Amino acid sequence: MRRSMLFLPGNTPNMLINGSCLGADAVIFDLEDAVSPAEKDAARILVRNTMRYMDLRGCEIVVRINAIDTPYWKADMDAILPWKPDLILLPKAGTVQDALAADAYMTEVEEKLGMEHGTVGLMPLIETALGVENAFAIASCSKRVKALFLGAEDLTADLQCKRTKEGREIEYARTRLVVAARAAGVDVYDTPFTDVNDDEGIVKDAAYAKALGFTGKASISPRHVEVINQVFSPSGKEIDYAYEVMEAIALAKSQGKGAIALHGKMIDAPIVARAERTIAMAEALGLGKENANE
Amino acid sequence: MEILKCASAGTMESSDVYVEIEPCDSGLDISLESVVQMQFGESIKQVVREVLSECGVDKAVVRVVDRGALECVIRARVETAVLRGKGEA
Numbered sequence A: 001m002r003r004s005m006l007f008l009p010g011n012t013p014n015m016l017i018n019g020s021c022l023g024a025d026a027v028i029f030d031l032e033d034a035v036s037p038a039e040k041d042a043a044r045i046l047v048r049n050t051m052r053y054m055d056l057r058g059c060e061i062v063v064r065i066n067a068i069d070t071p072y073w074k075a076d077m078d079a080i081l082p083w084k085p086d087l088i089l090l091p092k093a094g095t096v097q098d099a100l101a102a103d104a105y106m107t108e109v110e111e112k113l114g115m116e117h118g119t120v121g122l123m124p125l126i127e128t129a130l131g132v133e134n135a136f137a138i139a140s141c142s143k144r145v146k147a148l149f150l151g152a153e154d155l156t157a158d159l160q161c162k163r164t165k166e167g168r169e170i171e172y173a174r175t176r177l178v179v180a181a182r183a184a185g186v187d188v189y190d191t192p193f194t195d196v197n198d199d200e201g202i203v204k205d206a207a208y209a210k211a212l213g214f215t216g217k218a219s220i221s222p223r224h225v226e227v228i229n230q231v232f233s234p235s236g237k238e239i240d241y242a243y244e245v246m247e248a249i250a251l252a253k254s255q256g257k258g259a260i261a262l263h264g265k266m267i268d269a270p271i272v273a274r275a276e277r278t279i280a281m282a283e284a285l286g287l288g289k290e291n292a293n294e
Numbered sequence B: 001m002e003i004l005k006c007a008s009a010g011t012m013e014s015s016d017v018y019v020e021i022e023p024c025d026s027g028l029d030i031s032l033e034s035v036v037q038m039q040f041g042e043s044i045k046q047v048v049r050e051v052l053s054e055c056g057v058d059k060a061v062v063r064v065v066d067r068g069a070l071e072c073v074i075r076a077r078v079e080t081a082v083l084r085g086k087g088e089a
Helices: A013-021 A037-053 A073-083 A096-112 A129-133 A135-139 A152-159 A168-184 A199-212 A222-231 A236-254 A269-284 B037-054 B071-086
Strands: A004-009 A026-030 A060-064 A087-090 A121-126 A147-150 A187-190 A216-219 A260-262 A265-267 B007-009 B017-022 B028-034 B060-066
Touching: A004 A013, A004 A222, A013 A026, A013 A037, A013 B071, A026 A037, A037 A073, A037 B071, A073 A087, A073 A096, A087 A096, A096 A121, A096 A135, A121 A129, A121 A135, A129 A135, A129 A152, A129 A168, A135 A147, A135 A168, A147 A168, A152 A168, A168 A187, A168 A199, A187 A199, A199 A216, A199 A222, A216 A222, A236 A260, A236 A265, A236 A269, A265 A269, B007 B071, B017 B071, B028 B037, B037 B060, B037 B071, B060 B071
Parallel strands: A004 A026, A004 A216, A026 A060, A060 A087, A087 A121, A121 A147, A147 A187, A187 A216, B028 B060
Antiparallel strands: A260 A265, B007 B017, B017 B060
16 A cells, blocks of 8 residues: 655655654655765665664655666665665656666666565656656556656656646646556556645645546655545545445345446446455555454 | 775764764774763764774774764764775765
């Protein structure tokens, strides 16, 4: 379950060591934009040590390495992969070749370490016009690719337009990435909302991302984590309805019926699939009927 | 392995540690200033010695200014300073 992902600067000990306590489903240890070139070595070692020595249970670990057109990325992989992050976030992923280059090096490192190939997942960060256009190809190029991630700040610079709260300038990119990711059978994460003081704006932005079909949303501020978690969690009503759907389907089967109506609406395969996903998430959050009986 | 030049790593921010390393002719000279000097001074110095040993450094002047860093952070900053001092960073 990955509703929220919180960026943490890779060279700031205070943020790294407390990251897993901030409520996000995943933390992103950032070796790229949050770290100056002079401190890339320090951040790499600090993130490596944090993963090696700290108890980070209860939180997935994602590491944003440096892009493959920099001199840092292989050293990042060498330092980080032994400690088995859940995902590597690959910035500036614009083509299938970018993703495959990262994939190949990860395989090489895993082999040297005696790890099973594909132990660590890959999440291409789509933040260029070229990346948006190649989104489906990137998402489906390797079994190691587990999700796509939208980066709107760099994308809008590439599009030569202003980044706004309303987000009309990234509308196409958002919907394109959702479609591409779902077509490839992987998850997809929305860009952070960058006004850390706008408590209403983050709710609207997260709700919109959910409505478009994003799996979850990134954040650059701990203040946004709880909101994002709430938005991307099923509501009580949604959970109740999901159980009703499954009970209706079970009843239909027991009666030998192929279809059944619930509250005046026919229940078909997509509705059942959505109900199953809702129940799975509810149970993972301890909100399912089984949890209510405990 | 020798320290070839003066180098430093870390910051004076809370939960971090600033480490300076420079070459010397013989032995290890480690000085420590810490916000938890009384409680953890010796432990911190021991961690510093361990990392220096793991890095193969037996001659250096090391100045450590600790702002409440955890052991994993101290280890990271000492290792970084050593690599920079060796010219390997």
